[in-house]
Amino acid sequence: MTAPTSTPTLSRRRLLQSTAAALPALLGAPAFAQGAKRELRIGNQKGVLSLLKGRGTLEQRLAPLGVKLSWTEFTAGPVQLEALNVGSIDFGDVGEAPPIFAQAAGAPLAYVAATVARPRSEAVLVPQGSAIRSVAELKGKRIALNKGSNVHYFIARLAEKNGLAYGDLQLVYLPPADARAAFEKGSVDAWVIWDPFLAAAEHTLGARVLADATGVVNNRAYYFSSLNYASRNADVIRVLVEEIDKVEQWGQGNRDAYAAELARLLGLPQPVLDLATRRTQFGASAITRAVLAEQQQVADTFLALKLIPRKINVLDAAAAGIA
Numbered sequence: 001m002t003a004p005t006s007t008p009t010l011s012r013r014r015l016l017q018s019t020a021a022a023l024p025a026l027l028g029a030p031a032f033a034q035g036a037k038r039e040l041r042i043g044n045q046k047g048v049l050s051l052l053k054g055r056g057t058l059e060q061r062l063a064p065l066g067v068k069l070s071w072t073e074f075t076a077g078p079v080q081l082e083a084l085n086v087g088s089i090d091f092g093d094v095g096e097a098p099p100i101f102a103q104a105a106g107a108p109l110a111y112v113a114a115t116v117a118r119p120r121s122e123a124v125l126v127p128q129g130s131a132i133r134s135v136a137e138l139k140g141k142r143i144a145l146n147k148g149s150n151v152h153y154f155i156a157r158l159a160e161k162n163g164l165a166y167g168d169l170q171l172v173y174l175p176p177a178d179a180r181a182a183f184e185k186g187s188v189d190a191w192v193i194w195d196p197f198l199a200a201a202e203h204t205l206g207a208r209v210l211a212d213a214t215g216v217v218n219n220r221a222y223y224f225s226s227l228n229y230a231s232r233n234a235d236v237i238r239v240l241v242e243e244i245d246k247v248e249q250w251g252q253g254n255r256d257a258y259a260a261e262l263a264r265l266l267g268l269p270q271p272v273l274d275l276a277t278r279r280t281q282f283g284a285s286a287i288t289r290a291v292l293a294e295q296q297q298v299a300d301t302f303l304a305l306k307l308i309p310r311k312i313n314v315l316d317a318a319a320a321g322i323a
Helices: 007-026 047-057 059-063 076-084 098-104 150-161 176-185 197-206 227-232 234-253 255-266 270-278 289-304
Strands: 037-046 067-073 089-094 107-117 121-128 142-145 170-173 190-194 209-213 222-226 285-287
Touching: 037 076, 037 234, 047 059, 047 089, 047 234, 047 285, 059 067, 059 234, 076 089, 076 098, 076 209, 076 222, 089 209, 098 107, 098 289, 107 142, 107 190, 107 227, 107 234, 107 289, 121 150, 142 150, 142 176, 150 197, 150 289, 176 190, 176 197, 190 197, 197 270, 222 227, 222 234, 227 234, 234 255, 234 285
Parallel strands: 037 067, 037 089, 142 170, 142 190
Antiparallel strands: 089 222, 107 222, 107 285, 121 190, 121 209
16 A cells, blocks of 8 residues: 655654754753743842842843742751752852752752852951960860851861861851850850851950951852753843842942841841941852862862762852853
8 A cells, every 4th residue: 555645744844843843952042932931939048139139120130031030038058058959949049168068969059150259257256355366276165156157168277277277176066046145155265157147246245356267268159050940041040140240239339228228138236237248348240160169179178077978079060151
């Protein structure tokens, strides 16, 4: 029996349809159907992302791209990264240490942006009347800090720079609220902490800065996504980073107003945020290899201290197109 003459026509039609459907991927464009809605689920801590949320400018920028936004507030970076790992959010902000632990645990993390260095925004505090006058005198002293946070890396490098071994430090792992209580009661000799907790302790407790991170570590903040989301939504990530930097640049030129807005968001006294904002360095940009080289140093330090179970290559968590 002769085959129906329509078969070649149908086959060619299907081939053309399948080729057309594949073209966006072949050309590097997002493979979304025309008019399809995309979603961006942002996890934010109280800070720059909260300011961005309140202004509504990100929604305006992403509307032409058909992107629907949702926001979820978190208390800390590690919790945000857990949410990313289970697929609950697409984007968030975090300090330098939590992503190292997340990557070591196999999270599908992608670094997409970083702030400028902010070494003055974390420090070792001692009580005002403490006899401790140098970092070397921290040997054998009880030092409170949040385990696995940016200050954990800071104290390890600070000790090394001042001739102390990591084992010389008697570290007491406490979250900020508990660490402040222990510091205030005299249960610990020093506290390693970041702003605005740092500024609050200086302002309300009269705590004295023994050493900040200047010349020791850079103390950047990072913005992250998942590898899958970042690769499929490069246009969305680009807009996000642009809008974040606009808020940063506004803060640079309007420190008083920035501090006042953050004071309302955080529920902290205005003088505390004034102090923290005065030493803040502003600016954010897309991630680079040079910045991730700093993160590799964090990872290698944590591996040497046996704080992570395996060696990681931070570049494995780099978004596509990294410079």
